[in-house]
Amino acid sequence: GDSVTQMEGPVTLSEEACLTINCTYTATGYPSLFWYVQYPGEGLQLLLKATKADDKGSNKGFEATYRKETTSFHLEKGSVQVSDSAVYFCALNDYKLSFGAGTTVTVRA
Amino acid sequence: DSGVTQTPKHLITATGQRVTLRCSPRSGDLSVYWYQQSLDQGLQFLIQYYNGEERAKGNILERFSAQQFPDLHSELNLSSLELGDSALYFCASSSGGIGTEAFFGQGTRLTVV
Numbered sequence: 001g002d003s004v005t006q007m008e009g010p011v012t013l014s015e016e017a018c019l020t021i022n023c024t025y026t027a028t029g030y031p032s033l034f035w036y037v038q039y040p041g042e043g044l045q046l047l048l049k050a051t052k053a054d055d056k057g058s059n060k061g062f063e064a065t066y067r068k069e070t071t072s073f074h075l076e077k078g079s080v081q082v083s084d085s086a087v088y089f090c091a092l093n094d095y096k097l098s099f100g101a102g103t104t105v106t107v108r109a
Numbered sequence: 110d111s112g113v114t115q116t117p118k119h120l121i122t123a124t125g126q127r128v129t130l131r132c133s134p135r136s137g138d139l140s141v142y143w144y145q146q147s148l149d150q151g152l153q154f155l156i157q158y159y160n161g162e163e164r165a166k167g168n169i170l171e172r173f174s175a176q177q178f179p180d181l182h183s184e185l186n187l188s189s190l191e192l193g194d195s196a197l198y199f200c201a202s203s204s205g206g207i208g209t210e211a212f213f214g215q216g217t218r219l220t221v222v
Contacts, residue, residue: 032208043111043199043213044152051208089152093208096165097142097201101151 002027006090006100013080013107021075021103023064023090031094033057033066033073038087038102047075047088080107112136115200115214123222127188130217134181134202140164141183142203142211143175147196158183159205190221 007022025033032051036044048057053068062077073090085107090100112135122128134141143155154167158177169175172190177183187194197218201211 030208032210034210036213043113043215044201045111046210046212049210093203093210095207096154096157097203097211098154099144099152 002031002092002094002096002098004090004092004098004100006088006103008101008103010104010106013105015082015107015109016079017107019075019077019080019084019105021088021090021105023073023075023100025071025073025090025092027071027092027094029094031092033064034091034093035062035064035073035075036089036091036099038089040086044089080105082107082109111212111214113200113202113212113214115198115217117217118215119218119220121220121222122190124190124192126190126221127186128190128219130185130187130198130200130219132183132185132200132202132214134183134200135212138202138204138212139181140203140205140211141177141181142201143169143183143185144199144201145196146199146216152199155185164205187219192221195219195221 034049035047037047048059050057050066114133140159145153155169157165175185197216201213203211
């Protein structure tokens with residue numbers, strides 16, 4: 001079945017550092033791919049999405065490119081802020097919505 | 110605000126009891142998902158409904174059941190509660206189309222004592 005694997009955390013960074021969270025997927029069809037973010041005490045929010053190969057999703061300085069050849073959808077941000085501290089989930093939706101285990105990111109001032 | 114409403118926000122109950130969690134999806138969304146989030150097990154998919162019918166089932170215990178009503182709201186019933194059922198329970202909704210994103214509610218925090 002479909003599945004998502006994302007890099008384990010926790011990840012701790014200093015402000016203005018670069019962030020990359022790796023995500024790879026397994027799917028039988030052609031899924032849409034998503035990154036969700038969960039801030040402390042809140043529900044999951046859609047951060048960005050890509051619906052087909054080579055699409056780039058972007059939002060709030062975060063980017064991810066749908067790479068069919070490597071079945072990957074890595075999340076990147078060039079300069080993180082303390083407010084980016086959260087748990088990040090990679091997800092796919094083909095016929096079912098599947099989530100990765102989540103990566104906890106802490107940004108220190 | 111995602112447009113998905115979950116009630117109650119917090120629930121404290123004793124072992125062996127039964128509780129009902131409620132979810133109202135975003136206007137126009139036909140599909141509802143239920144997830145359990147605990148500290149040690151991440152986000153676990155429980156069940157999905159589409160327009161009143163069960164569409165997909167995940168790791169939902171037999172003590173748990175859910176349904177989606179004609180007005181599209183959904184309820185998750187948890188019975189014979191155990192300490193290990195303490196978790197955040199999230200509802201999400203989507204249009205239900207293949208590949209569409211889901212929008213999450215703020216969750217219900219269940220504490221079993």
